[in-house]
Amino acid sequence: MGLDKILAISGKPGLYELAAQSRGGFIVKSIPDGKKMAVNIRHNVSLLSEIAIYTYTEEVPLAEIFEKIKEKEDGGEAINHKSSKAELEKYFAEILPDYDEDRVYASDLKKIFQWYNLLIKNGITDFAINDEEKDTEDKTGEEE
Template structure:
């Protein structure tokens, strides 16, 4: 699953694709049907990459990427984000086993399910993340490279000449006394 470049913007509903950056801010394109392009100010807007989001776990934090993969693989149907809290909790226990039930609120579950419904039709679920793809030729190329010993830095036992302190210039004050 490839969620690289997909961000959530603080204060705005929905998800956005990071298109670029200019001096005024980030250029974002909405993932909804309208494809609205906005420029989010660098200094005031907070962006959260879906690739980096985690959910509180009892032992370790759970990555959102793994939860999304579990939702995709879920045998039952995914509930609507407007479903009651009990249905969301039972579904979330199934797709995110080991999440901390005290720290993960129903609003968080609704947000994740809403994001899933926005992303499910995009080809992101069939793509692999760029960091997971390994180029076999690059690995073979690394094996052919001879390891050269690193150049050892020269010891810096010689001290740099110390600067001599120069006396501070005295301010010359000229005063004229009136007669």
């Protein structure tokens, strides 16, 4: 399962897997405990595959950040999200040296590390763009 089925829901802790769509929103399954629940479309829901981090030159997809953390930690867990702001910033700068410190807040870093560790603990380690998207990107311009 890639990040295209993983959701963060505003006001609700943790991450959720998109299970199905309903008339008024979504049915999601909590990643840590597997409990299902209905989410109204009025909730602020974000797909992890759509989230990007600001750098001074571009926006880097969250999937790339997770891949860089996975490489650094050899597939293990990252720094604890409850670490000090200075420790989180130092660690993140090792992963993404040119991140925009004015637009990426400590709360963002905490979420990134918390989400990464939650996914790793639950066996979700495939953060790469799925093959269909890669094929489409690779073929762009080659077909002419």
